[in-house]
Amino acid sequence: MSGTRRRFFQDAAVFGAGLFGLRETLHAGAPESTVQSPRENENGRHHSPYGSHGPHPAQARAVVRDHALPMVTPDVADLAHEMDGSVKVFHLVGEPVKRKIAPFKTIDAWGYNGSCPGPTIQVQQGDRVRVVFENRLPESTSLHWHGLEIPIEQDGVPYISQKPVAPSEKYVYEFTVHQEGTFFYHAHSAMQEMMGQIGFFVAHPEKDYKPRVDHDYGLILQEWAVLPSNTVPNTAAMEFNWLTFNGVSAPMTTPLLARLGSRVRLRILNLGMDHHPVHLHGHQFVVTGTEGGRAPESTWCPMNTVLVGVAQARVLEFEAKYPGAWMIHCHLPHHMMNSMMDLMRDRQIETADQTEAKAMGQMESLARSVPFQHVHPSPVAPNAETVAGFPQDAFMEMGMDEVVEKPETYGLPKNWSAGMMGMMTMIRVLSDKEYEAILSKKKSASPSAPEEHHHES
Numbered sequence: 346m347s348g349t350r351r352r353f354f355q356d357a358a359v360f361g362a363g364l365f366g367l368r369e370t371l372h373a374g375a376p377e378s379t380v381q382s383p384r385e386n387e388n389g390r391h392h393s394p395y396g397s398h399g400p401h402p403a404q405a406r407a408v409v410r411d412h413a414l415p416m417v418t419p420d421v422a423d424l425a426h427e428m429d430g431s432v433k434v435f436h437l438v439g440e441p442v443k444r445k446i447a448p449f450k451t452i453d454a455w456g457y458n459g460s461c462p463g464p465t466i467q468v469q470q471g472d473r474v475r476v477v478f479e480n481r482l483p484e485s486t487s488l489h490w491h492g493l494e495i496p497i498e499q500d501g502v503p504y505i506s507q508k509p510v511a512p513s514e515k516y517v518y519e520f521t522v523h524q525e526g527t528f529f530y531h532a533h534s535a536m537q538e539m540m541g542q543i544g545f546f547v548a549h550p551e552k553d554y555k556p557r558v559d560h561d562y563g564l565i566l567q568e569w570a571v572l573p574s575n576t577v578p579n580t581a582a583m584e585f586n587w588l589t590f591n592g593v594s595a596p597m598t599t600p601l602l603a604r605l606g607s608r609v610r611l612r613i614l615n616l617g618m619d620h621h622p623v624h625l626h627g628h629q630f631v632v633t634g635t636e637g638g639r640a641p642e643s644t645w646c647p648m649n650t651v652l653v654g655v656a657q658a659r660v661l662e663f664e665a666k667y668p669g670a671w672m673i674h675c676h677l678p679h680h681m682m683n684s685m686m687d688l689m690r691d692r693q694i695e696t697a698d699q700t701e702a703k704a705m706g707q708m709e710s711l712a713r714s715v716p717f718q719h720v721h722p723s724p725v726a727p728n729a730e731t732v733a734g735f736p737q738d739a740f741m742e743m744g745m746d747e748v749v750e751k752p753e754t755y756g757l758p759k760n761w762s763a764g765m766m767g768m769m770t771m772i773r774v775l776s777d778k779e780y781e782a783i784l785s786k787k788k789s790a791s792p793s794a795p796e797e798h799h800h801e802s
């Protein structure tokens with residue numbers, strides 16, 4: 346029995362089987378709503394104990410209410426809830442989490458419910474929400490509800506608004522969500538935040554946003570300082586060598602999918618030490634919301650790069666007009682890299698005076714020590730070695746198409762992964778035929794997965 350399965354049963358014993366039998370609709374009491382689905386990771390690299398039971402396929406075919414189109418958090422599951430009368434009850438467990446952030450790098454992060462970032466909580470504006478929090482960390486903590494206008498007793502600041510939650514203790518938060526928008530929960534302790542203790546808290550609006558969207562995605566930006574051959578992030582560091590979207594570095598990030606001609610919402614949330622200018626290729630977007638909720642349409646202006654500051658959320662919307670695989674990435678050059686030092690162990694990357702053969706030999710030997718397919722050599726000039734500064738990006742392109750393969754990568758050009766690193770993902774704007782092909786692959790990879798929601802009213 347794998348550790349994940351074992352943990353699942355342990356958790357099931359703690360919370361009782363009832364929680365797992367229930368897949369509440371996003372909009373409580375609305376029979377036409379669809380169920381929220383946990384999104385399991387095909388590679389098995391990430392499991393929430395609450396995300397391992399998908400809805401019954403028949404339930405999943407229910408029609409979704411427009412205003413309840415759930416946000417999809419790639420590589421992170423949703424947190425299921427149960428109803429206690431009219432109260433939505435969530436169980437959140439703060440605990441250490443092993444997170445595979447790259448095919449060759451697993452870190453000891455802290456998160457929630459086996460996930461880092463923590464599972465996504467989605468509610469409806471107006472909901473009464475109860476979060477039963479259990480602390481399985483080795484130290485005291487608390488939960489802060491970032492951006493929510495709730496009573497001071499629920500604000501989650503140790504000593505100011507509550508007693509710290511001691512290890513193995515539980516604490517119950519309960520409040521009414523009168524706002525709509527993109528919020529988040531996090532530990533209100535700086536080092537714990539940098540260990541990964543954050544998750545989405547999305548409040549869907551009572552009244553539909555206009556225009557409505559066909560796809561809604563969320564990305565959490567995080568950065569990590571993890572020394573070579575180490576697994577524990579250095580939370581006191583001011584420089585970071587691993588940059589992640591939803592807890593994984595490219596090319597492990599699961600591509601976002603959009604039908605050609607659809608409207609896409611992308612919610613980006615940042616909790617780290619740096620501000621990240623996030624750039625979308627090939628399309629213009631407008632910022633339709635912040636961490637404070639929906640922005641008036643008069644403020645929307647076209648752009649393709651948005652600075653997402655620390656503790657901010659930016660909500661973008663755009664028409665997926667042009668077919669292709671379009672990058673979405675932080676544009677800071679050092680955030681478009683993975684840590685080479687990990688590959689080199691204690692050695693410096695030798696770049697100054699080495700020959701192509703030597704460089705290739707070095708990288709190939711690295712590739713053999715980690716699950717890379719190969720080093721993908723782009724052509725270099727015959728006289729490259731005589732040019733000051735060479736090499737820069739030459740020899741660094743590592744293909745890992747097979748290692749990170751999943752339905753969402755189906756049909757991408759060979760060696761696509763060689764160009765993907767760091768805080769980077771892509772949105773694949775697909776024809777109906779291509780889109781359906783990937784959906785059916787997802788279905789066969791995960792038979793309990795629900796069908797995608799369509800807006801075909």
Ligand SMILES: [Cu+2]
Nearest residue numbers: 621675677680
């Ligand atoms: Cu960045």
